[in-house]
Amino acid sequence: MPMQTDLLNEARRQAEICNACRYCEGYCTVFPALHAQRAFSDGDLTQLANLCHNCRGCYYACQYTAPHEFDLNLPQALANVRQDSWEDLAVPRSAGRAFQKNGVLIAVATAVGFALLFWAARALASSGGDGFYAVLSHNAMVAIFLPAFLFPLFSIGISLRCYWRKIGAKPLKIAHLTQALRQAANMKNLKGGHSDGCNFEDEDRFTHARRVAHQAVMYGLLLCFASTSVATMMHYVFDLPAPYGLLSLPKLFGISGGLLLVIGCFIMIWLKLCSDRKLGASSAFGGELAFVGLLGFIGLSGLALYTLGQSAMMPLMLVLHLGAVLAFFMLTPFTKMAHGFYRLAALAADAQRSP
Template sequence: MSFDLPSSPPHEEARRQIEICNACRYCEGFCSVFPAMTREKSFADGDLTHLANLCHNCRGCQYSCQYTAPHEFALNLPAALAEVRQDSWERLVGPQRLARAFHKSGTAIAATLVVGFAAVMALITMIEPASGEGFYAEMSHNLMVALFAPAFLLPLVAVAMGLRRYWRETGAPRMALSDWHGALKQAASLKNLNRGQGQGCNFEKEDRYSDTRRILHQTVMYGFLLCFAATSSATLMHYLFNMPAPYPVFSPPKLLGVTGGIALVIGTIGLGWLKTQADPELGAKRVWGGEMGFIALLGFTGGSGLALYAATGTALMPVILALHLGAVATCFLLLPYTKMVHGFFRLTALIAEEAIKRRA
């Protein structure tokens, strides 16, 4: 049983709509939200937080519903759950003020931070000249680790604390290994962007099904994971096998990094275009600009990484390195306050759902 928190306006409207949906149940087989909804007769705020994070905003229910405007019920469940979902990320990770600032002026904040961090990186290389090869001719390995390890780990700690609050708020039972297996399988295939039935979703083509959004999301997700794998393999090669960078073209860090960077650039360009085709009324309108700013930041990070590979050994390399490191630092430090946090919450919601079904 989830906790019943003091209701806020997003939860009140979502509760009104989900109670109507629970009485109708026409969309029962569409995605993970509706089977989870049918377990309850009344909905505490924690229940709504859980349903909202199970929702992938495929919008299939909206285009199948007989109670949307101009009906007097005026249902818009994708938008109602999007507001609760966004509220949960901001409230549980916090501070809300930082997340709201980014989603109000995300592009400007991201650009300012990238340029600012790039200037700091350039200044550091001038003050502390390095003597290594490749990138390490500009900044030593130890200095990079000292700068980026806290920038990466501290935001993850903030997100982990938010996920712990989510678990307590939704009243999910203790998880088991099998819950992870089921949730990861769904996340890897993005089942809930496929309407649960292999038909695609209705994000950009209204009542026509399309797999475009699922494919682009997978492109970005796997591109990011490949980039992370590139960094991880380089770390293992450096510390475990005493093989410091630079690495040849046909090495795990280069192959994984280039492939991941290309996927990030293609995926983010596609998702940015897709958002311009979708109806903004069926999402959380107030965060549209912040989501576009995050997409641009992620794409720039991947693109600057590819440019850095191409510029190695040229006079442009120091400038591109500073910009790339500035973009990476910005991605890390803003992680709890951008759309990046949705991946952590979605996976946690899927794990919690598997645990709840196992207990039932």
């Protein structure tokens, strides 16, 4: 496609200049990988783009940005290639491109549509159980959410396989995956070249705020997943169905995970609104905000459910929360959420480069 070719050619031009300069060699994982190449294939550029965390330190340190004739803007060039790679590798591809161009509308419409679906399901599937099951039966929840959980895993699995082939990576080894997981866990590439943090939102201000926000969201999601997993085990293995007490593991994991999600998403949105849009993929700005907003609403509505208890507002909040969760699952392969999987794959592939 002409547009994809233009984006790759511009990224190639800038990468070749950076390869000659090498001033930013210690800034992040991108530059050692970039400097290891003499020429850049489309797969090489896709790998570099997904290694980049868009911290923008290299741009503010560069002497060849506008008004210099080289007009370098490597963060934007890699962001455009990265965004295009996610859309191109999405399964189905049309859904990936549609969400990125109309992110806010699709996120809102999908969440509202699923909420209405759950409201209808309440009338059809309620079995008079306790707590949330008085609104929607356990079997109905499983029937709806199990396929919705498996679909993104299947879709992203195919996409990552295509990505691995595109970048020409070798067969994955456990040591490479372990190294990638370690880097992802502490957000190494968001610490900045000298561990002072990045200046994502302000040229002269180095901060770890973006790294902390990413960690809050990541660990918040993991805690929410742990909450659901423990509750599932308690239900099926130990015959202890919900609702659970405030000090039970599902509640403790769920509340702490929800709080981290809300805090992390709020900081992310604030940082993104403060940042320079010319240094990222500007066409995806709305889609990124929609994704972060949807994720933050899931955390907030989940906490609201704990607060509302058995009040008259609980059924409405439950269907809104479940609708947002279902929308999140179904849209994961086509939203910014996919970047976590691609970045992990990129870090694992980069580990093959190191001896």
